Amino acid sequence: MSEEKINKKDKQETINVLQDKIIIDGENAILGRLASFSAKQALLGKKVIIVNSEKVVVSGNRKSIIQDYLEKRKFKKVKFPSVPEQILKRTVRGMLSYKQGRGEQALKRVMCYKGIPQEFENEKKIKSGREKKGLMSLEDLSKMLK
16 A cells, blocks of 8 residues: 555656646745746746736845846847746746757746736745845835836
């Protein structure tokens, strides 16, 4: 009987590893860590869906974060987004070689959503962050950029 339980557990683990879709809850997740994990999974061929992207946090000094993003938006040639889900996708793009074939395909597999869409409400999500005080969310950052 114990062999059946072990085999059932092994089957479940292999199903989780072979999943072609990952849903990540971005609440309280640090931007850089979330983006690098998402980029790696997309390069491995998995479809990455990030929900609650407005609740992703940026660590560091508030003034320097705002100043950095404002400097990025100054240049006329570069169009830097001011919407939270687009900021997150742009950060993931920076961790991929998006001008080459493999990176371009990986970027197409990354989807970022504000809030939780109805189609993903009942599905299992990966929670990626812990609550910490003093961090700036992408929602606050986007309000400052507008």
